[in-house]
Amino acid sequence: MTVKIFASALEAAEALAAALVDELRVRPHLVMALPTGSTPLPMYAALRRTAADEPQLLAQARTFNLDEFAGVPAGDPASYRSYMERELFQPTGMSARQVGFLDGCADDLEAECDRYERQIAGAGGLDVAVLGLGGNGHIGFNEPASVLQARTHITTLEPTTRLANARWFGHDLNRVPHRALSMGVGTLLGARRIMLMATGAGKRRAVSELRSGRVTTQVPASLLQCHPAVTLWLDRDAATY
Secondary structure, eight states: OEEEEESSHHHHHHHHHHHHHHHHHHOTTOEEEEOOSSTTHHHHHHHHHHHHHOTTTTTTOEEEESEEETTOOTTSTTSHHHHHIIIIIHHHTOOGGGEEOOOTTOSOHHHHHHHHHHHHHHTTSOSEEEEOOOTTSOBTTBOOOSSOOSSSEEEEOOHHHHHHTGGGGTTOGGGSOSEEEEOOHHHHHTSSEEEEEEOSGGGHHHHHHHTSSOOOTTSGGGGGGGOSSEEEEEEHHHHOO
16 A cells, blocks of 8 residues: 655645546546545546646546435436536536446436446446545445445445535535445455545544554445555645554
8 A cells, every 4th residue: 555645635636636647648548436525626626627738638538436325316416426517527528428427316226236337347347446535434435334335335324424415415414315325345446546535634543544454344444455556645634643
């Protein structure tokens, strides 16, 4: 596991974006798993700036987002699909055929999870998985549990995770779904390379547990220690453990 520490969250995000740009220049057909949330916002801003100067940067790439809320339509401003449309897809001109996304309003959510796994496999698997880190150690929406699901699945969100996501729902906790769809830990570990970004003092404990040498389903991110090509992108606050 490689650890990169930066003076600020902005520097960490921009450095990670630069690394992705380097990958895309070498492998235009890169297949990426992408995160949402507050932490990657400056990363997406940096990607937009580069794509404005290099319009073909993302023209052949494929993306699969890590997760989506159950019961929230794609067109809802609070959905992760809307987030990605705002932050990356529309500004860079990515087409619908390039984008893989979970449908949180599918009639059969289990069948939707199976469809997503087949779609990822059909794209040749994930070249790069870009991850955030929950304060409780979750990756994607894989919450701490006695048993973890290997593949894309329906998950119940922890109260702390719902609280952290309330900002997307007008800070109204009652509007935050209790369930979501998420890539499983096995799906993420199947990526050829993993880049995880964590910033802020609130992620300090999770980063420490991620690097502890102990692997436990109670800290899902700790399973990344089993992967041969993981890089952590941290700011100083998150790295002080």
